[in-house]
Amino acid sequence: MDTIYIKSPLNYVGGKYKILDQIIPKFPKYIHTFVDLFGGGFNVGINVDADNVIYNDVIEPLCELISYFSDKSSDEVINNLEKNIEKNNLNKENTEAFLKLRNKYNHFLYSNEEEKILDFYTLILYSFNYQIRFNQNMKYNTPFGKNRSSYNQNTKKNIKKFVDKMNSINLKISKNKFIDFDFSKLEKDDFVYCDPPYLITTGSYNDGNRGVKDWTIEDEKELLQILDNLNSRGIKFALSNVLVANDKRNEILTEWSKKYNVFIIKNTFNNSNYRRKSKNDTIEVLITNYGEVENE
Secondary structure, three states, X not given: OOOOOOXXXXXXXXXXXXXXXXXXXXXXXXXXXXXXXXXXXXXXHHHOOOOEEEEEOOOHHHHHHHHHHHHOOHHHHHHHHHHHHHHOOOOOOOHHHHHHHHHHHHOOOOOOHHHHHHHHHHHHHOEHHHOOOEOOOOOEOOOEOOOOOOOOHHHHHHHHHHHHHHOOOOEEEEOOOXXXXXXXXXXXXXXXXXXOOOOXXXXXXXXXXXXXXXXXXXXXXXXXXXXXXHHHOOOEEEEEEEEEEOOEEOHHHHHHHOOOEEEEOOOOOOXXXXXXXXXXXXXXXXXXXXOOOOOO
């Protein structure tokens, strides 16, 4: 019987929901503490069976929203959200109402933090393609998703399932850049999953428009060194990434991956061996420091 995975109510660009059936079965059978180092929309972490889960992301408003979900019941979240949508007169066509709420959010016109977090999620639901974008001054700048994005019954169902699951796990929220995360306390039954911005692709998660700088070669090398250090300590990890995309090959990652196990992801991109692909094909992979190498 196929596993039914929970979909995050955050339509986060680069999210792994559609390929969870290829990623999670390759995770260790027992995980004491699961670290979602680039937590994002939390599609992976929410679906992992672990004694403890750590959600980490550098985008503070996103961390605050995940924390809000974890601290409330699904009924509370849905009730508060629906009241907020009605109060702000939001719908698929009311551009003025969206811009008014965005202006309020960007000028911090709040008497309490919970109202701010709720407005942030409300904005996401009515933003173009549900995208989360900030300028370098951390002002939310996603345009209105007129006649496209909105709160609907599918969103409501996703929120309920997601929040109910969050209420059932032992979750800790961490707001660190990956290099500042404290790995020192991790032990052999702990597991680190990384889904960083991809060096050779460009998207809203890797264009410098989320209030953080874009991903650099230096970032790539620092992350790979961290994973090597974890490996030397006997701590398992898995890294989602692409080896080839947009007529480019990530030579740094390709060379580094030869030390570990490389599994081809066969959903959204092309289905072939990464050593025999042409430069025009996109090759998405999961790289682990445990398990068997995929047959070629």
